[in-house]
Amino acid sequence: MVPDIRPEHSDISDEMWPKIDDIITANCDIPGSIIGVLRECQDVVGWLPVELIDYISDGLNLPRSEVFGVASFYSLFSMTPKGRHQIKACMGTACYVKGIKEVISRIGNEYQLKEGCTTEDRRFTLDAVRCLGACGLAPVVVVDQDTYGDVKADKVIEVLEKYE
Amino acid sequence: MNKVRTQLMLCGGTGCHAYKSDVFQEELQKELERQGLVDEIKIIETGCNGFCAVGPVMLVQPEGIFYQKLKVKDIPHLVEEHFLKGRTVKKLLYVEPASKETIPNMHEIPFFEHQVFWAMRNKGAIDPEVIDEYIARDGYFGAAKALQEMQPEQIIAEVKKSGLRGRGGAGFPTGLKWEFASKSPGDVKYVLCNADEGDPGAFMDRSILESDPHAILEGMLIAARAINARHGYIYARTEYPLAIRRLGIAIQQAREYGLLGIDILGSGFDFNIDIYQGAGAFVCGEETALMRSIEGKRGMPRPRPPFPALKGLWEKPTILNNVETLSNIAQIIRKGGDWYASVGTESSKGTKVFALSGDVNNIGLVEVPMGTTLRTMIYDIGGGVPNKKKFKAVQLGGPSGGCVPEQHLDIPIDYEEIAKVGAIMGSGGAIVMDENTCMVDMARFFMDFVQDESCGKCTPCREGTRRLLQLLEKICEGRGVPEDIETMQELSGTIKEAALCGLGQTGPNPVLSTLRYFKDEYEAHVLEKRCPAKRCVALLKFEVQPEMCTKCGMCFRACPVEAITWKKKEVAVIDKEKCIKCMTCFEKCKFNAID
Numbered sequence: 001m002v003p004d005i006r007p008e009h010s011d012i013s014d015e016m017w018p019k020i021d022d023i024i025t026a027n028c029d030i031p032g033s034i035i036g037v038l039r040e041c042q043d044v045v046g047w048l049p050v051e052l053i054d055y056i057s058d059g060l061n062l063p064r065s066e067v068f069g070v071a072s073f074y075s076l077f078s079m080t081p082k083g084r085h086q087i088k089a090c091m092g093t094a095c096y097v098k099g100i101k102e103v104i105s106r107i108g109n110e111y112q113l114k115e116g117c118t119t120e121d122r123r124f125t126l127d128a129v130r131c132l133g134a135c136g137l138a139p140v141v142v143v144d145q146d147t148y149g150d151v152k153a154d155k156v157i158e159v160l161e162k163y164e
Numbered sequence: 165m166n167k168v169r170t171q172l173m174l175c176g177g178t179g180c181h182a183y184k185s186d187v188f189q190e191e192l193q194k195e196l197e198r199q200g201l202v203d204e205i206k207i208i209e210t211g212c213n214g215f216c217a218v219g220p221v222m223l224v225q226p227e228g229i230f231y232q233k234l235k236v237k238d239i240p241h242l243v244e245e246h247f248l249k250g251r252t253v254k255k256l257l258y259v260e261p262a263s264k265e266t267i268p269n270m271h272e273i274p275f276f277e278h279q280v281f282w283a284m285r286n287k288g289a290i291d292p293e294v295i296d297e298y299i300a301r302d303g304y305f306g307a308a309k310a311l312q313e314m315q316p317e318q319i320i321a322e323v324k325k326s327g328l329r330g331r332g333g334a335g336f337p338t339g340l341k342w343e344f345a346s347k348s349p350g351d352v353k354y355v356l357c358n359a360d361e362g363d364p365g366a367f368m369d370r371s372i373l374e375s376d377p378h379a380i381l382e383g384m385l386i387a388a389r390a391i392n393a394r395h396g397y398i399y400a401r402t403e404y405p406l407a408i409r410r411l412g413i414a415i416q417q418a419r420e421y422g423l424l425g426i427d428i429l430g431s432g433f434d435f436n437i438d439i440y441q442g443a444g445a446f447v448c449g450e451e452t453a454l455m456r457s458i459e460g461k462r463g464m465p466r467p468r469p470p471f472p473a474l475k476g477l478w479e480k481p482t483i484l485n486n487v488e489t490l491s492n493i494a495q496i497i498r499k500g501g502d503w504y505a506s507v508g509t510e511s512s513k514g515t516k517v518f519a520l521s522g523d524v525n526n527i528g529l530v531e532v533p534m535g536t537t538l539r540t541m542i543y544d545i546g547g548g549v550p551n552k553k554k555f556k557a558v559q560l561g562g563p564s565g566g567c568v569p570e571q572h573l574d575i576p577i578d579y580e581e582i583a584k585v586g587a588i589m590g591s592g593g594a595i596v597m598d599e600n601t602c603m604v605d606m607a608r609f610f611m612d613f614v615q616d617e618s619c620g621k622c623t624p625c626r627e628g629t630r631r632l633l634q635l636l637e638k639i640c641e642g643r644g645v646p647e648d649i650e651t652m653q654e655l656s657g658t659i660k661e662a663a664l665c666g667l668g669q670t671g672p673n674p675v676l677s678t679l680r681y682f683k684d685e686y687e688a689h690v691l692e693k694r695c696p697a698k699r700c701v702a703l704l705k706f707e708v709q710p711e712m713c714t715k716c717g718m719c720f721r722a723c724p725v726e727a728i729t730w731k732k733k734e735v736a737v738i739d740k741e742k743c744i745k746c747m748t749c750f751e752k753c754k755f756n757a758i759d
Binding site: 069076077091099129130131132136149152154 | 178179181182183216217219361362363364365366367370402403404441442443444445446457458459460461462463519521522523527528559562593595597601606609610613619722724744746747748751
């Protein structure tokens, strides 16, 4: 059951709410559906504000503590806002051996950006992620949906400058 | 269906995709249309070919000509020469680096020559999105045999006879696992496929899912028949969107053909498969944690027994098999357990897929018969270490595994033999490291991983790995004291014995194995405050050694913050005020002149 009252949140627009309600309605009777619901809602909003987590808990009739527990356990879910472009630097072993550490520190120096953080202008979010399984291309950086292989520290800024 | 004279098997795996194989495919199609060849020549986008190092790659069938490093600008020439005039284009062929010999035929390239394709038998050979192509390569014949001609006990006996062991890491005999589950009482049972490939440096499961998804469905169907399950789940990493999409298509097609669903092939047996997407937690590769995750909970392991064969998903008897394990099943049923057991060593049968990466020339997926030596894999198939650097170690088994140094490279690939030298077979990640890799830093890297992925349920893993990481960080930063090495050894032993699940029990392995073979590097860090491989930033001076410097100016040109001054015929000088310690000059200097 979708809750009666929608909380106010600046990042959740009026067009997003019906989509969120549809996701909840389609899943509220399926046991174990919470991870899928959180993923789909995050795809709609971009991240998971606490207000939204509470709304989902009420909709699925689950304790808020349980839903929060799931959301905080899995690294896919973000409870902080994301930038317009997401930089994922692969921290797999092959990428590490091939120098991803230097790539990350170069990005950090250029944009005053720490791992797991977003720039003040919300242009970039930088995440060091688990092995992307593209070890043949190491070191690998993924920006939004684009995969870049063999990105050494001296090339990475050139790649990122394409994203405004 | 039109008869085409030539099929172009263009690799659409993640590696080639990143090298713009999709753009290449589009442009090639346009060119074929322009030349009026579309009725004769068909492009087929395949799953990962395995030879990621030279992507994008394309195999021209039936001739077996292998083109590599394809670029859009080569298209007009390629189409005119090869497809109109019938002459191979030499400059797009593979050149053997050692002999400089051009090798047109795929099977003669050393990278492929030493391999045996069983688990990956359909890679690059079929369009993974067309079920007919899978069936044409004897697909679903194993399932038909299992459903129509065999009793569950016979299926289990055949798998036991094959000697197949779990390819996910632990190496538990697959047939035995099925037997336990088949004997567990209960009407409702589950078959799960573990496609939550999380070991950093392993990508064979992704490749099999992308190139041959029906093999997994068929393996699960046979497993379901063996234990009498009606429902299965594939737990797939959300980071693998292409694999998930292709699995979805495969399941849909199998349902349409009556190979999944009700009364499969008229046998009266029902079975269905759903995909469940993970949400990014390494520990969910552990079987009990994976099952909790499907139930929609935090993916934390629980103590065993009871084993999942008795109480698994939703407390029902469950078997969980890895992708690579399942891809072998249909062939074992079709050709018999004896056929599979004919290759390998005493205790390890069949083949194993390795993801060969790191400091090695031929990066890619490699499938070798058990019993092949590590040296063959790294040198004959992998082409050795690039840039004339020296081999230091190969890391097997990811964060649960260990490093194998030069002196043990002649051991055969075998579960027990690898364990003897302090590593594990694991899921098959094989990361080659050259002399520029700092083994203390590597241990720190893996411990950082284990510590971050520890679910926090048991204290030895949660606290112990954190303390280990702190000690390693201390050593890498030059604050280590001699007692730290002893403390690490003792702490590692405690964690191994006391942790709840496989993640913690194997977590200290990278530390123990580097201590076993590279203790001198630890000692250099602790006693001399020196990093022999020049990777630990805190231990570097950022000074140019005048006697080593060749005055070439490479470092000067590479420095992003202009901290290096250099003039022709003069030694470069680094201004430490301006230097941001980004290591670019270390990478660029070919003469090891910076300390």
